[in-house]
Amino acid sequence: MSSTPQEHGVGLAPLRQRKERRYPTPPDGVQTDAGAPIRASSLWRDAWYRYIRNRAAVIAGVAFLVLVAYCLIWPIVSPYDPYAVDFSQASDGPSLAHPFGTDQFGRDLFTRTALGGRVSIGIGFAATFVILTIGVTYGAIAGFLGGFVDNGLMRVLDALYGLPYLPFAIIVLAIFGGGNFWTMVVALSIASWFTTARIVRGQIITLKENDYVRAAHAVGARWLRVLGRHLLPNTLGVLVIAVFLELPGVILGEAFLSFIGLGISPPDASWGSMAQDGYRAYRTAPHIIIVPSVAIAYLILCANFIADGLRDALDPRTRET
Amino acid sequence: MTRLIIRRVLWTVPVILLVILMTFLLMRQIEGNPFRHSERAIPESIQRNLEAKYGLDDPWYVQYVRYVRDVATFDLGPSLVLRNRDVNDIVREHFPPSLELGALAMLFALVFGIPLGLLAALRANKWPDYSAMVVANVGFAVPSFLVATLLIYFFAVRWGDIFDVPTSGWDTWQSKILPTIALGLGPMAYFARLTRGSVLETLQQDYIRTARAKGLRRRRVVVVHTLRNSLIPVVTAAGPILGFLITGSFVIEQIFAIPGIGRYYVTAVTARDYSVVMGLTVLLAMIVIIANMVVDILYGILDPRTREAR
Amino acid sequence: MSAPLLEVRDLRTHFFTREGVVNAVDGVSLSVDRGRTLGLVGESGSGKSVTALSIIGLIPKPPARIVSGEVIFDGRDLTTLSERQLEDVRGERIAMIFQDPMTSLNPTLTIETQLVETIRRHTDVPRREARRRAIELLDEVGIPNPDARIKDYPHRLSGGMRQRVMIAIALSCEPDLLIADEPTTALDVTVQAQVLDLLDDLRREHDMAMIVITHDMGVIAEVADEVAVMYAGQIVEHASAAALFARPEHPYTEALLGALPQLEDHASRSGRLTAIPGRPPSLLDPPPGCRFAARCLYAGEPDGCAEHPPELRELRPGHLVRSEHPASERARPREGAPA
Numbered sequence: 001m002s003s004t005p006q007e008h009g010v011g012l013a014p015l016r017q018r019k020e021r022r023y024p025t026p027p028d029g030v031q032t033d034a035g036a037p038i039r040a041s042s043l044w045r046d047a048w049y050r051y052i053r054n055r056a057a058v059i060a061g062v063a064f065l066v067l068v069a070y071c072l073i074w075p076i077v078s079p080y081d082p083y084a085v086d087f088s089q090a091s092d093g094p095s096l097a098h099p100f101g102t103d104q105f106g107r108d109l110f111t112r113t114a115l116g117g118r119v120s121i122g123i124g125f126a127a128t129f130v131i132l133t134i135g136v137t138y139g140a141i142a143g144f145l146g147g148f149v150d151n152g153l154m155r156v157l158d159a160l161y162g163l164p165y166l167p168f169a170i171i172v173l174a175i176f177g178g179g180n181f182w183t184m185v186v187a188l189s190i191a192s193w194f195t196t197a198r199i200v201r202g203q204i205i206t207l208k209e210n211d212y213v214r215a216a217h218a219v220g221a222r223w224l225r226v227l228g229r230h231l232l233p234n235t236l237g238v239l240v241i242a243v244f245l246e247l248p249g250v251i252l253g254e255a256f257l258s259f260i261g262l263g264i265s266p267p268d269a270s271w272g273s274m275a276q277d278g279y280r281a282y283r284t285a286p287h288i289i290i291v292p293s294v295a296i297a298y299l300i301l302c303a304n305f306i307a308d309g310l311r312d313a314l315d316p317r318t319r320e321t
Numbered sequence: 322m323t324r325l326i327i328r329r330v331l332w333t334v335p336v337i338l339l340v341i342l343m344t345f346l347l348m349r350q351i352e353g354n355p356f357r358h359s360e361r362a363i364p365e366s367i368q369r370n371l372e373a374k375y376g377l378d379d380p381w382y383v384q385y386v387r388y389v390r391d392v393a394t395f396d397l398g399p400s401l402v403l404r405n406r407d408v409n410d411i412v413r414e415h416f417p418p419s420l421e422l423g424a425l426a427m428l429f430a431l432v433f434g435i436p437l438g439l440l441a442a443l444r445a446n447k448w449p450d451y452s453a454m455v456v457a458n459v460g461f462a463v464p465s466f467l468v469a470t471l472l473i474y475f476f477a478v479r480w481g482d483i484f485d486v487p488t489s490g491w492d493t494w495q496s497k498i499l500p501t502i503a504l505g506l507g508p509m510a511y512f513a514r515l516t517r518g519s520v521l522e523t524l525q526q527d528y529i530r531t532a533r534a535k536g537l538r539r540r541r542v543v544v545v546h547t548l549r550n551s552l553i554p555v556v557t558a559a560g561p562i563l564g565f566l567i568t569g570s571f572v573i574e575q576i577f578a579i580p581g582i583g584r585y586y587v588t589a590v591t592a593r594d595y596s597v598v599m600g601l602t603v604l605l606a607m608i609v610i611i612a613n614m615v616v617d618i619l620y621g622i623l624d625p626r627t628r629e630a631r
Numbered sequence: 632m633s634a635p636l637l638e639v640r641d642l643r644t645h646f647f648t649r650e651g652v653v654n655a656v657d658g659v660s661l662s663v664d665r666g667r668t669l670g671l672v673g674e675s676g677s678g679k680s681v682t683a684l685s686i687i688g689l690i691p692k693p694p695a696r697i698v699s700g701e702v703i704f705d706g707r708d709l710t711t712l713s714e715r716q717l718e719d720v721r722g723e724r725i726a727m728i729f730q731d732p733m734t735s736l737n738p739t740l741t742i743e744t745q746l747v748e749t750i751r752r753h754t755d756v757p758r759r760e761a762r763r764r765a766i767e768l769l770d771e772v773g774i775p776n777p778d779a780r781i782k783d784y785p786h787r788l789s790g791g792m793r794q795r796v797m798i799a800i801a802l803s804c805e806p807d808l809l810i811a812d813e814p815t816t817a818l819d820v821t822v823q824a825q826v827l828d829l830l831d832d833l834r835r836e837h838d839m840a841m842i843v844i845t846h847d848m849g850v851i852a853e854v855a856d857e858v859a860v861m862y863a864g865q866i867v868e869h870a871s872a873a874a875l876f877a878r879p880e881h882p883y884t885e886a887l888l889g890a891l892p893q894l895e896d897h898a899s900r901s902g903r904l905t906a907i908p909g910r911p912p913s914l915l916d917p918p919p920g921c922r923f924a925a926r927c928l929y930a931g932e933p934d935g936c937a938e939h940p941p942e943l944r945e946l947r948p949g950h951l952v953r954s955e956h957p958a959s960e961r962a963r964p965r966e967g968a969p970a
Contacts (some may be wrong), residue, residue: 120539131578162610163343164334166571167586167602174590175350216579248462256572275466277575293467300462320387446693527734533689534729535749535800536722539714545748546737625784626738 047237052314057309064302065294073118074264082110082115084268084313086219086223091285103274104281113295117268120254121299123270125182127250130189135196136239142197143204154201157194165191169253170262180264196242203238237314248300255296271296325621329614333607338527340606341599343383346501348595388599408600411585416604418491419574419581423566424540426505430562434509435555438516439548445521460510467574469503488558489578500577504570508562515558519551526550553623563608634706635662636840637686637808642700644678644685651915653694655681657864660943663808663857668834668841668857670872671850672887675912678884679787683810687725688717705807717942726801730813732793742769743781746800753804759811767963768799772829791822802833808840813852827853848887851927858862863911863922868944870950880946880957882927883907919947921955929956 051057075082086106094101100109142153172187173179179187252270257263258272259279268274271292278289434457441453476499478486487496523529524547532546571583582601589597644656656678663669671679684690684809686702687708687718695924702709708800711722721727729735738743746765750756756764756849771776772795785793801809811830815823831854836839843854851872858875860868860883868881879885886907909926920937921930930936936955 158332159336159339161613162333162340162606164564164605164609166349167605168344170590171344171347171588171598173603174593175347232396252464256466259466259572260575262587275464279466279470282474286470286474289467290471293464295458296464297462297467301458304458304462527729527731528737530689531729531797531800532737534687534721534727535752536718536720537748541748541752545740550737550739553765576911620873624739626786 021263023192038069047313054309054312056061056305057312060305060309063298066308067117067299067302068121071114072100072134075111075118078111078114080111082107082269083114083290091281093285093287101285103277104285105277109274109288111293112269113271113291116271116274116292117179118183119181119234119268119270119294120251120272121294123181123188123254124247124251126185126301127188127192127254128246130185131193131196131250132242134189134238135193135242136200136235138193139197139200139202140204143201143208144147146205146208150201157197160191161194161303163191164255166256169257173257175261177264179257181264181297183197183264184254184257186252186258188271192246192249192253196246199233203235207235241307241310241314243305244310251296251299255292279305326618329617333610333614336610337603337607340610341389341603342385344599344602344606346386346565348593348598374582385438386627392623408596411597412604415580415582415585418579419570420608422491422497422500422504422579422581423563425501426508426566426570427559427563429501429505430508430512431559434512435516435552437509438513438553439520439543440537441517441523442520444544450517454517456511458511459515460506461514463506465503465507466572466576468506469500469573472499472503473576491577491579491581500573500579502575503577504566511558512555513563515555516551519554520547523547523551538612549623550551551615555619556619556623558614560613561609563612632746632939636665636705637842638662638701638703639682639686639702640701642682642685642702643698644690644695645685645696645698648694653914654864655914656685656916657914659700659861659864659866660865661838661859663693663842665807665840666838667689667856668843668854670851670858671842671861672846672851673857673861674846674915676863676912678860678914680863682861683727683812683842683844686810687721687727688712689721689727690712697745701734702723715728717726719753721805722749722806722840723854724806725808725810726804726806727810727812728794728797728801729916732790733817735797735820736793739779740784741784742783742788742796746796746803749800750803763801765799771802771833772796772799773825774799780954786857790818791826794818794822794826796835798829805837806839806844809834810842810844810846810917813846815844816847817846819966823850824853830854860887863917864914865922865953866951867923867953869943869949874947874950878950878951878958880959881923882929882956882958883923886959921953923954927956929961 028210084107089098089102089106091104092098092102098108098110100113103109103112138153138157142150142157168191169187172190173183176183176186254263255275256263256272258270259276261276264270264273266277274291274292278285278287278292281288368538385432412436420509437453437457441450441457473488476486486499487493488499490496491500527548529542532542537546570581573579573582582604585597586601589601639659639661642659644655646653646655659678659682660834661669661671671682673679681690681695685697686704686709686908687926688697690697695711700710704720705742708918709717712720714928717760731888736742743762743765746768750761750764751758754761766777766781769781774792774795780788785796788796790870794817798814809830814830815826815896818826830841830843833839841854843850845851855872858868858870858872859866860875860881862883868879868884872879875884876888879888907926918924918937920935920939921941923928924930925938934955940956941953943951946952946957948958
């Protein structure tokens with residue numbers, strides 16, 4: 001078995017499957033309790049209701065969607081060309097014409113931020129997707145097959161944990177000879193999928209040992225069916241949470257790499273490259289670096305609250321009083 | 322207990338071998354070698370001589386074995402790009418600042434983060450909790466280059482007359498303040514959140530109720546019973562964080578002009594200075610591995626249940 | 632006759648939650664004399680644990696609060712004490728043990744630490760002396776090799792042993808009153824009897840009063856001198872154990888004892904719960920009348936049980952009942968009741 005302590009946090013206890021249930025009508029003369037009627041709901045609807053009740057999570061969800069919408073739509077409708085240089089407008093602070101101001105080349109920051117957002121968020125999601133794919137595959141194989149295979153895979157994973165994340169990303173970028181969208185995706189995901197693999201494996205093992213899975217199996221359900229109806233739906237919750245947990249790390253990774261010049265480079269816009277531009281002018285026009293940084297912070301905050309909300313919604317036992 | 326430690330230590334060996342192997346293979350994927358891509362045009366014949374001298378024309382597995390042997394004897398080889406300089410020298414000169422920065426940032430994060438989280442948990446859902454968590458969330462989300470920039474902007478540019486804090490170099494203790502804060506703020510926030518969650522969860526446990534039923538003073542219940550058990554996940558997270566701090570300090574080093582290995586690393590990779598890259602990567606990996614190992618051991622100390630689990 | 636050691640008067644503890652106010656304990660009065668054992672029996676959710684926790688002030692303060700009532704212990708009203716003063720009472724004068732020994736001990740501290748810290752908290756003895764006393768206590772509760780086991784961590788002990796350790800901790804400062812919340816519920820059947828015997832013996836030796844909370848009538852039969860039956864946050868019957876088993880009055884008690892007339896042939900006082908159809912009322916919105924009315928075999932239209940809550944009245948000296956239809960006042964089963 002794995003030799004490192006168990007993860008704290010994301011591993012969920014198995015959720016109970018609830019089917020629509022109708023309570024038997026009581027015999028005459030005996031009343032049921034004086035309370036409200038009971039409504040049986042499905043698993044996901046329950047989770048949805050719980051999520052909605054969490055104000056911070058809802059706000060974060062909406063804020064996130066607003067951000068994505070902004071990044072997708074604004075560059076299309078914006079009157080400004082994000083690449084057009086116009087020194088007469090350089091380094092202007094925020095104003096009505098330029099809500100975020102302009103950078104030292106006179107480019108409208110409001111538009112560039114949206115454009116940069118496409119790249120940064122895009123890389124974020126793409127890399128997260130890759131991380132999940134590799135992680136889930138690895139973890140599922142280990143957890144499902146168990147025994148010798150599991151042991152071996154986990155040993156290898158323990159070894160892989162020793163790989164330093166950022167240096168390897170840098171090397172990978174060097175291999176590809178530069179930073180663009182896809183190279184960044186690979187670079188950022190190559191050394192980040194280990195935690196996901198471990199979590200998935202843990203979840204699958206917990207579920208496999210769970211009583212109702214054993215019961216299903218005992219009744220004769222074949223493994224594929226068990227997989228489809230019991231294991232995967234429950235793992236899905238963990239995965240959705242994992243997406244929002246990995247996202248901040250990847251976004252920051254992209255920002256850092258671009259900032260030190262290895263990732264997306266100017267004039268292409270990503271939040272990291274914009275920060276690099278802004279850094280050079282921080283003395284006179286600090287807003288140029290503040291804008292993309294705040295955008296990054298905004299995204300990370302949203303992702304955190306969404307992840308927290310999802311975690312509470314899907315496993316109420318972790319809720320704090 | 323000692324068995325646990327020995328086993329952990331032994332485990333690091335294959336891991337390091339694997340790291341060397343992977344770095345090695347990856348580096349070889351990069352087109353060219355330092356001589357072909359050097360800025361000064363080197364004549365073909367000299368190129369080949371240099372390659373032979375550094376053994377670059379041997380097959381990769383030969384190079385690999387030779388390298389492993391060298392590492393075992395702590396010889397990281399000469400720099401291929403900078404003549405007359407050994408990787409070991411580079412390490413000796415530039416590694417301590419990075420290490421120190423990482424350690425200081427970690428200390429900062431723990432010393433301020435854990436009490437913050439504890440305070441928030443003990444006054445849960447009241448004002449101290451809300452404000453502490455706002456600070457923590459913001460500190461966690463804001464990228465460190467912004468923190469660094471803002472710190473420099475305010476302390477050096479705006480209020481330069483009041484505070485005399487240097488913003489570059491790594492010599493005086495004053496010069497270490499800003500970089501430490503910039504690098505440590507994120508982890509501090511992370512620890513605060515983690516501690517808060519963990520303490521809240523621990524407070525729900527039955528044994529806390531027992532401790533109170535015994536009439537123990539509140540302070541003892543908090544410190545001895547609650548905090549000790551709550552720190553377990555914090556300790557678990559601290560290992561990877563330490564690794565992250567040391568390896569991820571590249572940005573901070575650049576901004577504060579700290580002569581650490583961060584800057585060297587980037588230039589070495591682009592110049593295809595194999596030995597420097599290899600040496601530094603191996604070194605960084607070892608730090609991460611050792612950090613994880615220490616965490617594992619600490620975990621065993623903190624939670625007696627795991628000592629016999631294997 | 633001396634004053635009772637503990638007297639609870641009209642205690643009301645409410646939980647203020649987002650969904651509303653839960654009247655978990657709604658007007659509970661009871662008393663325990665020195666050296667006697669009171670059994671507090673009822674199903675889950677009846678409020679018995681909350682009552683116990685309210686006595687020593689361990690209810691979770693944000694959602695819960697003692698709304699009214701008094702808890703007079705040895706002349707002082709505990710509900711008026713500050714937290715610090717309560718800390719002095721807990722462990723030293725009133726001790727409490729809980730249901731699940733697996734989770735009630737701190738897994739990261741040795742048995743020794745958990746015992747010694749209690750002793751040194753309330754008495755002024757040096758560590759070595761405290762340790763010696765701890766070993767003595769372990770021996771007294773029946774742990775073999777106490778000087779070796781004292782260094783163990785809780786996870787090395789079985790459930791029964793852990794509960795014994797809990798008892799040792801509770802006894803360590805010679806409390807006047809021991810509250811045992813479901814002390815045997817989480818244990819194996821074979822161990823249950825041992826632990827109950829141990830509790831009874833210790834109580835006699837140390838001349839302690841005891842409150843035993845349980846849902847199991849068998850436990851009551853074993854150790855209780857007096858019994859209070861709780862239902863939906865209220866005491867519905869209070870009598871000496873002998874009287875309760877001989878002549879139960881409240882319909883709920885009868886059901887608990889399985890002594891309803893129509894089940895005479897099955898009735899053996901094995902203390903098994905008969906399944907009573909229906910469920911306890913929600914305490915968020917308690918019914919206006921008698922809380923048991925919905926499940927009572929004797930409640931009906933004309934007697935107004937559903938509208939007017941019955942008071943706790945003394946049917947016989949020492950035997951209190953909260954019901955309009957106590958057994959001794961029933962003429963005969965109503966028409967329509969199961970034969």
